[in-house]
Amino acid sequence: MKSLKEMINPLSTSFISQCKTLVGADNVIFDPERLRVYECDALAALRALPLMVVLPETVEQVQSLLRLCHQHNVPIVARGAGTGLAGGALPVVNGIVLGLSKMHHILKIDSHNRTAQVQPGVRNLAISEAAKPYGLYYAPDPSSQIACTIGGNIAENSGGVHCLKYGLTVHNVLQIKLVTIEGELLTLGGNGLDASGYDLLAIAIGSEGLLGIVVEATVRLLPIQPCTQVLLAAFNSIEQAGNAVAAIIAGRLVPAGLELMDNAAIRVTDAFVHANYPLDAEAILLCELDGLSEQVEADVAKATAILQANGAVEIRTAKDEKERKLFWAGRKAAFPAVGRISADYYCMDGTIPRKHLAKVLTQINQYANDLGLKVVNVFHAGDGNLHPLILYDASQPGEYERAEQLGGQILELCVAVGGSITGEHGVGVEKLNQMCVQFSTAELQQFERLKTAFDSKNLLNPGKVIPSLHRCAEFGQMHIHNGQLPFPELERF
Amino acid sequence: MKSLKEMINPLSTSFISQCKTLVGADNVIFDPERLRVYECDALAALRALPLMVVLPETVEQVQSLLRLCHQHNVPIVARGAGTGLAGGALPVVNGIVLGLSKMHHILKIDSHNRTAQVQPGVRNLAISEAAKPYGLYYAPDPSSQIACTIGGNIAENSGGVHCLKYGLTVHNVLQIKLVTIEGELLTLGGNGLDASGYDLLAIAIGSEGLLGIVVEATVRLLPIQPCTQVLLAAFNSIEQAGNAVAAIIAGRLVPAGLELMDNAAIRVTDAFVHANYPLDAEAILLCELDGLSEQVEADVAKATAILQANGAVEIRTAKDEKERKLFWAGRKAAFPAVGRISADYYCMDGTIPRKHLAKVLTQINQYANDLGLKVVNVFHAGDGNLHPLILYDASQPGEYERAEQLGGQILELCVAVGGSITGEHGVGVEKLNQMCVQFSTAELQQFERLKTAFDSKNLLNPGKVIPSLHRCAEFGQMHIHNGQLPFPELERF
Known part of the structure; x- marks a missing residue:
């Protein structure tokens, strides 16, 4: 028979005490004030308080926790940095949150094979920072990359400005270790291009925490490009800008990034970061090209010609790294800029x-x-x-x-x-x-x-x-x- | 009660007659002599005769056939061109073969979106041939590309010489239509980089006919590279050649192809196609670089330096297209060359x-x-x-x-x-x-x-x-x- 206490909180005392034994009492959160940190992700319009938050520190702890939840029928919501925009990490009121923030170690940078082996709580940008001494970086770059974690990126198959050329998370992760709800540890994918059996790696990536918990990832690192250039093109109509995008792609250019901002976005971001954008343009395109300098030079010439042919009224090429960053500043500050108005x-x-x-x-x-x-x-x-x-x-x-x-x-x-x-x-x-x-x-x-x-x-x-x-x-x-x-x-x- | 005839051939007369009605009697094969064509794929050491071969011509026919097999519990082995090397299309003795050779139409080349929409029986090379007038091609190039079909490529997640740079089939297919064993038509993937829900597209690719039958595919087309160059490097030991490969990759080059042949392979292929290979080398590397001519020139210089530093005793650069093809001739003829000895x-x-x-x-x-x-x-x-x-x-x-x-x-x-x-x-x-x-x-x-x-x-x-x-x-x-x-x-x- 359920005790009165169990009737109020559906987590049994036995379940709770076992969780504490597994991860240590310090890594189990009950206090409503501390739980509130976990009540939503970046889709802050939707909130729910979990019954408990558990913060495991090892793969074995995750396995044991899931085995325990499976046995006690306790729902689990995994959480990285909570930067997701679609409510994927929104808690369920009859379940617990499994926070992976304490599994935040970079296990290995292998410059030979151009890979990084990391725990799920490692921040996206931290991978590139660790790879930089080797001239390498991790390509997918969500806007939240300073905060978001690779575990969350894998759950949501995150992209970013540069995924046009370098792909989404699914194109840049080689192997993951996944703990199933029954506590089994599966190794999915591998260092090779192909793996035998069904492609469980691809299905796990983007599965938003519904199939298992990622406890380790091996990601592909790319060489830092020797040269990067950005064009800013202004248009009198959204339609012309849209056609220019199609023409650039059809013209066989693969820009590292190709971003569009409408007049409302131009004005609101320029007022915030003073990027010197053309305020009367109906749309601007930011077109980034990277590679060897000769390649970039040729691509810039080709892109300029295409933009002109498609009605660009003004085309600027960043004259130095400072201006390149300024071109991007408005785009990158779009969210906080909108928050101001x-x-x-x-x-x-x-x-x-x-x-x-x-x-x-x-x-x-x-x-x-x-x-x-x-x-x-x-x-x-x-x-x-x-x-x-x-x-x-x-x-x-x-x-x-x-x-x-x-x-x-x-x-x-x-x-x-x-x-x-x-x-x-x-x-x-x-x-x-x-x-x-x-x-x-x-x-x-x-x-x-x-x-x-x-x-x-x-x-x-x-x-x-x-x-x-x-x-x-x-x-x-x-x-x-x-x-x-x-x-x-x-x-x- | 089963009739005597049914006891000999487990396919019921009702099942057979319904198949004939569905696809037409001409598209149903019973004759043992004609069945023999289907008894193996390119893993010819293993053979089995199917009970029947059915050759549907439309998506609807495939749906109806699978529904019928599901109802009658008849096993199905799908088959493209039968060029697979692992016995994936080996028939099962108590089942039928579903041949997709009659669904061989290219439905659309969309140069704007750089995609081709094709039926499963279209040959790999036929896609590139159809895309050539637009300056485009389909990148994965299995050795059997003249014969193998895109349906089979999807089933096996086929690669080829150029998949080092351009990826396997899974990296080049955007959408498939898959018929389930219950006859449902699923659309998996899409034209965008990301798709919502679990990545059923990735799991279907490489699933070797175990999850459903592919009846249509939309594949990515790439621009034909303006310039291609090949280096041939000879080594006195396999170890040096292996180290050179690692050094090229670690040196941040991404060759379009990077192939190794050992002395036995050098001798047997050269005797067949007279590629003028260095017969005493313990190993040769073929390193193909493509891109804009300035890029290729720079890459060739870099690759040459790396090969030299890693002990190459001879390095040749193809002086024209004819020599480039000659460099590749031995590699491409390796299978028939071995067949001679x-x-x-x-x-x-x-x-x-x-x-x-x-x-x-x-x-x-x-x-x-x-x-x-x-x-x-x-x-x-x-x-x-x-x-x-x-x-x-x-x-x-x-x-x-x-x-x-x-x-x-x-x-x-x-x-x-x-x-x-x-x-x-x-x-x-x-x-x-x-x-x-x-x-x-x-x-x-x-x-x-x-x-x-x-x-x-x-x-x-x-x-x-x-x-x-x-x-x-x-x-x-x-x-x-x-x-x-x-x-x-x-x-x-």
Whole structure:
């Protein structure tokens, strides 16, 4: 029979005391004030207090903890630095949070094989810092790279400005060690290009903590490029800028980064960091090219010609490293800059075919107008990855709800034109409804079966990423995979 | 009650007649003479006659056929061009072969997005031929590219000489349409870098026909490089050549291809194609560099310096396209050249960390000597992917068995030094025993659960890739994942 205490807190005293024995009492958090640190990730609009936070320090502790949770049917939400934007690390109220911040050691930099072997709590930027003496770096660079951890990057398959050329996390991780809910330690992937058996490495990357807990990763390091140059091009219309992006890609250039900012973004960031952006431009493109200096020189000439041919009214080339950093300053400060002019903002993340850039941006602004909201657009144009920042004020009744509605509309628009509801932030809880739009019933059922193959009790990050068919029925949304059933208002696409 | 006829052929008359109705009688093969074409793939030492071969022409036919097989519990082996080297398309005697050769249309070349949308039976090289007018090509280039199909490439996650720089099939396929055993059509992946939900695309690629049937693929096309150059370097020892490979990679060059041939391979291929190779060299390296001409020039200079510093006794640079092709001629003709001097040969495929190249090759030759066999080594040195060709004569009693034994020893050696039992050929039936060596019980169980999540009746290519735990117990091999438990004879590694 359950004790009274167990009826109040569903964690049994036996479970709690075993956790304390496993990781030490100092690494178990109960105090509500300290728990509050863990109540949300960077999707701060959604919050929930976990029953307990556990901070293991070794692989063996993680194995034992998961075995214990499995035995006691306790749900677990893994957490890195909590910088995720889709609520993937939002706690569940009947479960615990497994914080990986104390597993933060770089185990090995192997310059010979150009790899780094790291624990999950190592910060993204710390890998590049440790590799720098060898002339190497880790390529994926989320905006949060100073804080976010490699474990979180793997969970969300994070990207960044440079993933156009260098790929997402999945393209830069060679091997992970994953602890299953039953406490088994699996080694997935390897140092070679190919591995035998099903590609469990790829399926674990981006699985948002639903399949297992990453306790170690071996990542690929790249040589630091000898030369980098940035072009800033201004346009009188978003459409021209969008076409220039398509032309650059079609022109067989592979920029290290290719970013677009609309007029609202130009003004708000320039006011903050004084990047000397052309304030009257409807859009600017930042195009970074890297490689050997001769290669960069040739690429700059080619990109300049393409930008001119596509109507750029002004093209600047950074004259030195200082100016290159200034060109990027506005782009990189976009989030805090928006924070200065709006009480709250909501950063969306969807991907569309590049050719639809201009039309989709126009439609997003139309949706925003209809809801009385404002959107600032800064995004990875080169790979069609949009990041509309929806401005709202949570203190105004109904504004948050309208922001959420607009976010949903934007994602569904991405699907309707043949795109995806994520670019690099993951689904988390934020995009559950839009998963119903993106995928068919058969596809969602296959996801479910896969989850069961890893976690039959549904204890790992339950309720995230894969919506139940019941939820989809309630959401009442038709499946419009790859634009086969476009919305009526999208007939012009 | 089963009719007498059904007792002889387990396919029911109702099943057969429904198949004929679905795809037309002309597309159903029963005649033993015509069935014989399908009795093996390029691992010709293993043969089995299927009960029937069906050749669908449309996606809908594949869906209906799988639904029918699911209903009647009929095992299915999918087949592309039958060029696989690990027996992945070996028929099962109680099942049918689903040949995809009639689904061979290129549906779309999209130069704007640099993609090709193709049916599974399209030949690898046909994609590049169709893309050539746009200045584009499809990068993965298995030796069999003139014949092998993209469906088979996806099933085996095929590589090729250029995958060092451009990746395996998994790095070059953006989207597939997969029919499940229940006849559902799933769309996996998309045109963007990221996709929401679990990465079913990656798990389907390389799953060797065990999870579903690929009926369409969208692949990435790359710009044809403006300039290509090849260096040929000769060495007095395998060890020096191996060290040169490691130094080139550590020197931050990314050659398009980096191939090693040992003395046996040099002599046998030169005698066949007269490539003018240095016959006394213990090893030659072929190092291909591509890009903008200035980049290639700089890379050639850098590679030359590294090769010299690592003891190359002769370095040749191809003076024109004709000589470049001649440099490659021996490497590309290695298989038929070996066929001229040996009644039979068995091509192995394993991957090792580059730093162990020399030691592993020495050990392979030792194993071969002990078994009275000869091995010719040609391989993708840049990514540590070995292809020892074991020479034997099947007409001599016991020779095939010894060749198989040597193959197993080589694969287990790869695992012992931290490598993998596949580089690009897949597991098929050939490497089932070595899967027991590569993976732990927990890992194999996870593979099994994953299979069940896609194909709970185990009808898709049954008996391939993932060994049963029972088989592993019989094989009696210890799990030596990542060299944690090296063989006694490997103590010096």
